Amino acid sequence: MKRILITGAAGFIGSHLCDRFVKEEFHVIGMDNLITGDLRNIEHLFPLENFEFHHHDVTEFVHISGKLDYILHFASPASPIDYLKIPIHTLKVSSLGTHNLLGLAKDKEARILIASTSEVYGDPLVHPQSEDYYGNVSTISPRGVYDEAKRFQESMTMAYHRFHGLETRIARIFNTYGPRMRLNDGRVIPAFIGQALRGEDLTVFGNGTQTRSFCYISDQVEGIYRLLFSDYVEPVNIGNPEEITIREFAEEVMKLTATGQKIVYRPLPQDDPMQRQPDITRANEILHWEPKVSRAEGMQKTYDYFKSLSPEELNKKEH
Numbered sequence: 001m002k003r004i005l006i007t008g009a010a011g012f013i014g015s016h017l018c019d020r021f022v023k024e025e026f027h028v029i030g031m032d033n034l035i036t037g038d039l040r041n042i043e044h045l046f047p048l049e050n051f052e053f054h055h056h057d058v059t060e061f062v063h064i065s066g067k068l069d070y071i072l073h074f075a076s077p078a079s080p081i082d083y084l085k086i087p088i089h090t091l092k093v094s095s096l097g098t099h100n101l102l103g104l105a106k107d108k109e110a111r112i113l114i115a116s117t118s119e120v121y122g123d124p125l126v127h128p129q130s131e132d133y134y135g136n137v138s139t140i141s142p143r144g145v146y147d148e149a150k151r152f153q154e155s156m157t158m159a160y161h162r163f164h165g166l167e168t169r170i171a172r173i174f175n176t177y178g179p180r181m182r183l184n185d186g187r188v189i190p191a192f193i194g195q196a197l198r199g200e201d202l203t204v205f206g207n208g209t210q211t212r213s214f215c216y217i218s219d220q221v222e223g224i225y226r227l228l229f230s231d232y233v234e235p236v237n238i239g240n241p242e243e244i245t246i247r248e249f250a251e252e253v254m255k256l257t258a259t260g261q262k263i264v265y266r267p268l269p270q271d272d273p274m275q276r277q278p279d280i281t282r283a284n285e286i287l288h289w290e291p292k293v294s295r296a297e298g299m300q301k302t303y304d305y306f307k308s309l310s311p312e313e314l315n316k317k318e319h
């Protein structure tokens with residue numbers, strides 16, 4: 001049985017990756033320090049023989065006994081309010097944490113895939129963003145703690161590939177959504193759905209003309225899965241190219257939830273990127289991958305998930 005270590009296993013994307021690799025009959029070692037994750041995302045896996053969980057902070061030395069074939073490094077805060085609240089941790093998990101995992105991969109002769117992000121393009125001056133765009137990122141802005149850590153992570157990963165001959169893969173993930181996102185993590189989809197369910201107005205930041213392109217979790221997992229087993233070393237964008245303004249998106253959520261809200265406008269956070277849309281030509285050519293789930297279908301599933309949460313969960317405020 002192939003053995004795979006998944007860091008950030010109790011988080012949103014990590015938990016869905018655990019499900020996929022368990023189903024594919026890998027022995028899955030999930031690792032998480034639970035700083036933004038929740039064990040409830042993976043508790044259904046605990047009884048299984050091919051799953052084990054290690055409560056561990058990857059910025060500390062990572063030890064795994066026995067052989068290891070693959071590593072997926074997904075540990076890192078991912079929502080702006082999370083990484084603004086824990087900026088130094090955010091810098092450490094993608095730098096020191098990545099270094100530890102690259103070292104482990106070298107020791108075990110394992111292939112490693114790291115979760116990079118569209119944030120390496122910053123507030124992009126090129127649209128849509130293809131992998132050869134170098135990005136527009138401020139090193140010293142509040143958001144820079146995430147963006148620069150992820151850029152360093154990519155450099156470190158390529159250095160291990162070139163210097164040590166390590167088998168590496170880099171997924172540049174664009175906004176992904178679905179069940180198991182934290183209702184109060186501040187990201188726009190849980191924010192809008194949570195507001196609708198609580199009977200609050202939807203808070204659009206700025207004038208809502210900024211754009212995003214939302215990828216449903218099952219498409220994201222499929223893209224990552226194919227990238228891991230491809231032989232392509234350079235970064236690959238994984239996201240859904242269907243772009244929408246945040247104002248239009250708020251209107252879609254109001255229609256979906258039909259709870260009678262209106263939009264209220266709030267100040268745009270510093271460095272909030274104005275536009276974001278992946279060019280997925282590379283993923284298409286190399287992985288024969290493209291997203292399959294429409295926003296309407298994905299949002300319905302996500303809404304159904306949030307509706308099933310308890311009233312306590314729904315009213316829990318984090319910020």
Ligand code: NAD
Nearest residue numbers: 008010011012013033034035036037057058075076078176
């Ligand atoms: P998440 O916050 O739900 O999950 C991250 C997980 O990592 C959490 O369970 C958290 O407890 C864990 N973690 C954080 N620091 C850790 C540490 N030092 N040691 C061990 N575990 C630690 O976020 P997510 O949306 O699932 O994102 C997962 C990965 O995907 C991140 O690397 C993120 O940068 C990347 N990504 C996500 C998106 C997205 O839209 N969701 C977009 C681009 C990139």
Ligand code: UDP
Nearest residue numbers: 080186187188189191203204205210246272
């Ligand atoms: N946003 C918003 N209202 C909210 C939360 C977010 O208008 O209550 C906006 C935010 O300013 C950004 C977009 O939605 O322009 C996506 O934000 P998110 O935090 O989900 O992701 P990111 O900015 O990292 O793409």
